[in-house]
Amino acid sequence: MSSLPALPPGPRGLPLLGNTLQFQRDQMGFMRETQQRFPRIATVYVAGVPVVFCFRPEHVLYMLTEHPRNFTSLQSNGGLKAFLGDGLLTIEGDYHRQQRRLVQPAFHKRRIEGYADVMVQYTQEMLAGWQAGSEVNIAYEMQQLTLRIIVKTLFNVESRVQVTEIGEAFTNILDAPPPPPREMKLLQLFQRVRGERSAQQEQKVAESQRTLDSFIYDLIAQRRATGQDTGDVLSMLLEAQEGSDTMSDKQVHDHVLTFIAAGHETAQNTLSWTFYLLSQHPEVLAKLINELQTVLGGRAPTVADLANLPYLEWVINESWRVYPPAWRQGRRAIEAFDMDGYHFPAGTLFLLSQWVMHNLPEIWGDPEVFRPERWDPEHEQKIPHGAYFPFGAGPRICIGMPFAQMETRLLLATILQKYAPRLVPGFQVVLLPRVTLRPKYGMRMILEPTASRELPVSV
Ligand code: HEM
Known part of the structure; x- marks a missing residue:
């Protein structure tokens, strides 16, 4: 029996409702405010359930890298499970470890590098359809591009019509609030009352799910029918053996859906936020364009060029700090444990937030400043382990990290040599967590064509 107090204190809530309203109204703001009042750790009560907000890099290391086996992901019970089924993001324990080993070869560096040409070629095709001076929704353009890339590289699908259709389906699903973890079923009621998940929206989500399902099941059926091994991730999944069995269609479907969802959504958000940040920081944009012009001189980037484009890497690292596409991670304790002077019973829920951690003044000094030079190894800030984790950490670290790092750099380098997108005056950028x-x-x-830009004289 631990003599430590159970669960840390936290912000006072309302009788019965606890902190539910604050949490539902503005999750990002509520987490940040709570951190300011309870700098290390705090318990809040949402839908009658205690949730522990952890704000220290040591907590990230404890849960994700040092004791990962004592925690399951909140996505694997409730959360994304209803949408993704049993893909890599939403399975646990031995099954997760075995499936991860199985698909890991598809994400090895050498294999990923083989996708670079497709990434650049598809970007050039997109650019050929763009017109100087015209207005675009960059978020939509980046979604289409990253979706085309992921379905071509991992599953050898080329149809643009299908990409448009599945893009719309993903938007419908991902714009809706995700279903809460199993303990917080009451939250669904709140989402209804607040009009966040109306019956009409539920129907739209269900239709979108059917669109994605039939796209993936057709793909599996076609590939099984031809029996062709195209060497892509789909072939790998279809041939994988578990004991004497191959995977069922449902298992393959869930993996494919997870890779497409996880593989384009975060990358498109990275690119949208980076274009936004660059449009707000002309001096950074100018420095980046200068680097691209010096190293590439207008030609298409290759994998080999990336090592010579350090500023590009710093810009993206800094964008992931300021707008982390995966902005929080949830965990549930399997067994009771002690951490940071408290005793946590089995089943306790925890939230770690990249959004909060990447903005702590005691770690970053001036977190509100977008400053790619933070990542210069010569003057790199002393960043404690666990304080920066856009891809998670430990055995469940994002399997697609090398893919995303290469893709975002190649796409930005290709686009920025032709266009430097500028935010439409008066357009309101609003975060949707x-x-x-x-x-x-x-x-x-x-x-705006890059060639016609007036670069600040200082670069
Ligand atoms: C900027 C781009 C990306 C970001 C910020 C990102 C972020 C993350 C994070 C934070 C996790 C850990 C989740 C957790 O532990 O709860 C994760 C896991 C995962 N990501 Fe990514 N991701 C990105 C791109 C990709 C890509 C391109 C793919 C696939 C091609 C991908 C596939 C996955 C999968 C399958 C998992 C689950 C891994 C496991 O649990 O073993 N991600 N990602």
């Missing part, structure tokens, strides 16, 4: 951090009304930008 869902499973990912999305721009609520998209990102309307004007395509």
